[in-house]
Amino acid sequence: MTSTLRKSEHALQWQAALAAANNITEKWNQPGEPGGAMTLFDSRSLQGHASGGLSNLTTGERFSIDSVVRYASVTKHIFAALALYHSDAGLSLNDTLGQYLPQLKAPMSQVTIGQALDMTGGLPDVRETLSLLGVSVYAASEPDAILEFLAQSGGLNFPAGTEISYSNTGYRLVEAILNSKGILFETLLQQHIARPLDIALHAPESWFDVVPGLVPGYWKDKSVWKTTSAGLHLSASGSLTGSLRSLTVWLQSLLANSGPGAGMLEKLTVQRHLHGDIRSAYGVGITAVQIGSHNVYGHGGSHAGYKAYFLLHPQLNAGIALVSNREDTAAYSAALQVMAALLDSPLPTRSNAIPDGLYASVAEPYWLKVNQGVASYLGADESLYQGADKDEAISLSAHMPMRLRWDGDAIKGEIGHAVRQFVPVEPNDCLEMVQGGWFHPESKAAFDIEGDQFVMGVGPLRSRGTLTSLGQGRLLVEMPDGPWQKSFCLYFQGYNVRLVSNRSRVLNFRRALCLQLP
Structure with missing residues (x-):
């Protein structure tokens, strides 16, 4: 030291x-x-x-x-400063992504550059989306292929401007705009910051x-x-x-x-x-x-x-x-x-106002796990602190602000500035009805539900996750993802299932129906 x-x-x-x-x-x-x-x-x-x-x-x-x-995401403010104020690209926070990237479909194309950079655009995070498709954190990828992947559907996690939720994709897309104009981040970095x-x-x-x-x-x-x-x-x-x-x-x-x-x-x-x-x-x-x-x-x-x-x-x-x-x-x-x-200004007191447990919203694919003063919303953890009074629990996160109260029956409040309500999970027998294979037509990805396990991948790379009922046709999946653990929800609706995590909520898989030949 x-x-x-x-x-x-x-x-x-x-x-x-x-x-x-x-x-x-x-x-x-x-x-x-x-x-x-x-x-x-x-x-x-x-x-x-x-x-x-x-x-x-x-x-x-x-x-x-x-x-x-x-530096990882500490990069973001430096890139934003260079892209908006030193690039000569003429970008405005009110411009839409589609003005510069015509290959994007609506509603993604209608997200403004400001929303893409301030985490309110609802843009699905590339890494988390690829992970839900079974792509390993170690698998190499190229920017053009990723841009094409994003342009395929144009889907958003939520309507732009209605919530705040962290995503790296907005910065990736603004960089793609600069690249389309022949402007490189590295060049801007050296010219305007590193050398001076x-x-x-x-x-x-x-x-x-x-x-x-x-x-x-x-x-x-x-x-x-x-x-x-x-x-x-x-x-x-x-x-x-x-x-x-x-x-x-x-x-x-x-x-x-x-x-x-x-x-x-x-x-x-x-x-x-x-x-x-x-x-x-x-x-x-x-x-x-x-x-x-x-x-x-x-x-x-x-x-x-x-x-x-x-x-x-x-x-x-x-x-x-x-x-x-x-x-x-x-x-x-x-x-x-x-x-x-x-x-010389102490932090707020940590809060245990929300009882430990697993909670889910009603008729929605949202869940909240609370454990010793840490709330995990859609798989992303935030420590809880005392808010306006001892019964209010808040986070100190700008990209996942939480303001929650327990009324004895339900958790009520806001997450990401969106109104949310959660009740204790009541498990059901959904698992018995969703056994077998499910596939994603656009990417050709697939997974199987075998007993109480979620299975994805090929050959020796098949990985397994545990399944927990969230009630109302929902299953919580928890499984390894390189050096991390990932959690996401399977939200079943007939022959379709939507995969929902904190940063990616746009993938829909279908039941794989096998044709029996004589």
Whole structure:
């Protein structure tokens, strides 16, 4: 572990924040384990940093703020800044995707660029959709084939502007618009940020591209650490690589409102709205979160084996950033802890107002699993905190805001700014009626239900998931997906079944009817 500290300024508690950062990184100092680092900074100087663990388990090199990692979705705000304000592509947030990508069908073609970038477009996430079709996280893909895949149906998870739900696809499609004009993300990055700030940033197209100094990412399989990989074309939704030091220099430019960062933070954090003038805490690649009386801005990133997060307080000229090369890093939680210490403003109390259990909506394919103050909505987890009173549970997530209450019979409230109500699951015998094969005509994907198991894949690559009844013709599937576990719902309606997960709700499979020949 390394740490440094400069003189405190104003009411900011740099010493307390550094202690909190050291507390987090020190836990990574276990023999033979990967790690990460954190920085604390203002617009002029690095106020402190902490690191722990290894950057490379093979060489034993220590992790430092100069270790090169994948920023993952921290990429989003940088891409948005370049695409909208430095690309000369003439893009407006009010333009529709179909204006530039005529191959897209409605309603996808009618989603605006603003909705594509602020997570209200309802665009199905490519990686999650491919996963539901049985495509491994390790399978390589190319951007043209992915664009063709998205253009096949044009379906949305929900009508644009009616909810907020995280998806990488909007950033992928806006990058495709730039590419159609001969404008490359990497070129913009070098011209407008990397060279002016004298930092090493790169935007590789695939996981397999050579990146100078890139350290491996790791995930823990039982008791053994393994290196990670991913085959999906990275896209501008999460392709950036660089060190924590380089990221910090860019973030200081944002705080200083000068150089490449001049005017960008104000533009990227401008208030966005859903239909009905509902205010969103998600801007354009940057989210807003309230810590006590303070409004701070930031974003996280998650690739297999890599985690990142940053938070900025422009009014107090302060920021923190974290990167890690281990899958189990709770980056958002860590960033909140350190920023709360810096501001001397405690986080809300964790909430257990919602009883543990499995819940589902009525006549809809939505479900909610609650376990010890963590709510999993359509397979995506959010920690619950106390809201306006002890009976209200909220999340601190801009892309999955939750506001829930338990009235003794049902959970009522909002998720993603959409009204939701859940009741305890009442299992039924749906499983007995859906045995056999189901297929997806457009992609030729297929799965089988064998007893109480969901089976998908071919030959030795067939994988199995467990099935749990959600009642009313719905089954919850839980199964491995590379270094992760995935959860999704099978929503049966006659000879059709819809596959529903948090980021993908557009796939419909049909029952496979075998023709018996004499």
